[in-house]
Amino acid sequence: MRPNSDNQYDGGPVNWRIMTSLIPYLSEFRGRVALAMGFLLVAKLAGVAVPWALKLIVEHFEATTDALVLVPVALLAMYGLLRFSSVFFSELRDAVFARVAERAMRRVSLRVFEHLHRLDLGFHLARRTGGLARDIERGTSGISFLLRFMVFNIIPTLLEIGLIAVILLANFSPMYALTVLGSVLLYGTFSIWCTEWRNRFVRESNKLDNSSNTRAVDSLLNYETVKYFGNERFEAQEYDTHLEGWEAARMKNRLSLAALNSGQALIIAGSVTLMMFMAANQVAAGDMTLGELVMINAYMIQLFVPLGFLGFIYREIREALTNIERLFGLLEAPVKVADAVDAKPLQITGGAVDFDQVSHAYDPARPILQDVDLHIPAGHTLAIVGPSGAGKSTLARLLFRFYDVGGGAIRIDGQDIRDVTQDSLRQAIGVVPQDTVLFNDSIGYNIAYGKPGATEEQIWQALRMAQLEDFVRRLPMGLNTQVGERGLKLSGGEKQRIAIARVLLKNPPILILDEATSSLDTHAERLILDALNLISQKRTTLAIAHRLSTIVHAERILVLDQGRVVEQGSHEELLAAGGAYARLWADQQREQQPQG
Incomplete structure (x- = not known):
């Protein structure tokens, strides 16, 4: 399959092949991942213990009329330490894991870059540069997101849900644990269904974002042509037409996100209210202490904060997967011109060239x-x-x-x-093409591209042979003169002679x-x-x-x-x-x- 700027995936279930393809990026830093997981576990245990400490403090006040100064200092210190530990070890976790995520982005970006250079000329003649750049940017960012949040948010949140359910089941009526699990199940089911429904708007928004960006890049690359025909207003209208479609898609995206957030908020509010009614009745009947009521309320709030974040994470994961799928589509583009398995280096004995019935x-x-x-x-x-x-x-x-x-x-x-x-x-082989395109860098850089690491004297020698030395020496910046994007600051003849000097520096046996x-x-x-x-x-x-x-x-x-x-x-x-x-x-x- 040759992907293009309009290529879209079907938006089906989560692509586990993509998930598993990220494992090698974790295995490269096994020590860091293990240390980060340790910090994660400490942070979660500290977080789950906070409501229990709060319960003990409230029950102490409920059972005594002592002044605040008589409250055991160790109990208050433990409460503060647990709260601090929950945040501190989470920050340590992120700091340790940062290298893993950033290295993954670097590895994937390099892999895509190298693969694009392996693809045949036909692919690059048909590509849309602006959309391609956006696909790579969003895809690599999505990979970093998946690595960080899947490992350190989804699994830990599920662990926290399980711990809270066990604590409630061990200390109170089974109805509390069932209510928690039922709320989580309802919340998760709604979040997944609604996210899958709105994913079409994310895809449409990305597609139109690519389209508008491609149009802008295309227009700016053809700046002179636009000026030749006085079509600035036409270009602005065309660009605005693309932006209008993008704006409409973004509005659908925003409205569907509002529906998702509102539904999640309703489930959370209803669940917390139900639990508080149950607990309040037990307190009124004398079957539960005020401290236990506070603990249940704290657990419900503590549960739904990461659960609400889990809903956000799932939404972002689906959007990240949409972006990564397009990136992987580029990686899966077939290499039509590839080295044979047993290919050997070319041995030049003279440089004779033969075309045989081609x-x-x-x-x-x-x-x-x-x-x-x-x-x-x-x-x-x-x-x-x-x-x-x-x-x-x-x-x-x-x-x-x-x-x-x-x-x-x-x-x-x-x-x-x-x-x-x-x-x-x-x-x-050295090539002097008909249409010379230069890098947006200096004259010296563009000539030295024929032989990376060439000395300045070698560059000047190539310039002399290309009849360009006098021209460059007259320039105020000399070899450091910037040529502009695609060499637009130079005349056609000057660009052509730079291309010739570059090939002369390469010094190939075949021209x-x-x-x-x-x-x-x-x-x-x-x-x-x-x-x-x-x-x-x-x-x-x-x-x-x-x-x-x-x-x-x-x-x-x-x-x-x-x-x-x-x-x-x-x-x-x-x-x-x-x-x-x-x-x-x-x-x-x-x-x-x-x-x-």
Whole structure:
């Protein structure tokens, strides 16, 4: 299943598979979990003992007329110590367990991040970045919530209910214990039913929140396009339309939450009132002391405070599970391009590249490449030309193994690229793409990305070879100049030369130049071509070109049309043949002639 921004789960019973998948995050810190559980047990025992101490104090006053100063100091001190211990050990528990929850968020975030990078290019072309970011954020927060509250709230609350029921059963009529258990059962049943009913509103709210966030991110990423067409008001109206839907869903969520809270409050009030009527009758009949009445009242209040919190916890757990399900949906997205079980590192002996009867289609109904054969000897250059949609860039994507071929095979030095590790394959290939996207960081960072840990001198050397040194030295901040999001603070040509410098720093044995000079003016293009021709002499190079003038010196040119190789040869040979290449050349020459 390939999840998308609208993917929703059916909202059925609690997904225990997700629950059990969190166990490894607890086992990583067994000592901390055990210590936290110890603190928890001490806190609960102290909490259950507080009403008993209160009973003893009230009975002491009931049985004597002594002044306050004569009340046993130890009894009052015990009462205060128990109350303090209940809170203090709960805080210790949270402090000890904090590392477990935060480490789990870190582990899951890293796992999702790594998995997203393993997914194929098709997944990322179809994704919605804003919604994806929200899914990851809410999912990791939900995991932390589940770990903390399931371990330290649900089980302890059930334990406290059991202890109180036992105390009431041992000291009073069985009706008190039955009333407590009946109230808890009614409260739990109502909470679960109502929470499941309102969970649809939580899902709808999350879906529309993703939608509005995606719309906002999309609009801001296309800021210049919005300005070109003066569509600021249109964008605001579109965003407000999404927010309107989100607002309506949030209102349903709020109203359903009010219904749930009101129902829970009614059950709690009714149960406490019933217990107090029973106790008051026994006090009036002389069968119960005033201290015992106070103890029962304290136990009921103490019981329903965590029980009310348990209702909140269940609501939050269901919402957290909704968020985690979407996160796990991302983790379960299939990795379509994966290393073979016995994959070995690519061994480069020269860098010869062969496409053997390669066919490919992104959509079965629309084939892109059909039976393509080509051979690039080690250290030589092959240029690929052809009209738009002929499949030129697809050849580069297949060689880099963004996709696996639909038919045939691609080999480097005789090794099928499906049989080698993707990491070693991509370390051996450098790509200068047609559309260069830079990180929102400095020029130096973006160039050093080609070789993490590179020295400043190595970076300047790459800049010199890419004909960009003078430009960078003139900048007030030099290598520390920020390029902006996606490199928007730089011109197309400047971005292109940074991409070339980055590849030069990587220094791979195989190069893919995907229309690498498409964003350059004529002067800059000549400078870059000189640099590219220099570095290409020592590398196996696949040069994809739209402007034929950039590849006239290539050793061999291959012409693609509708996914098939229709011609190949040198520039002079192809012109002499008078075929597809000659027609493309003539068309471009006419376009370059000044208009009279």
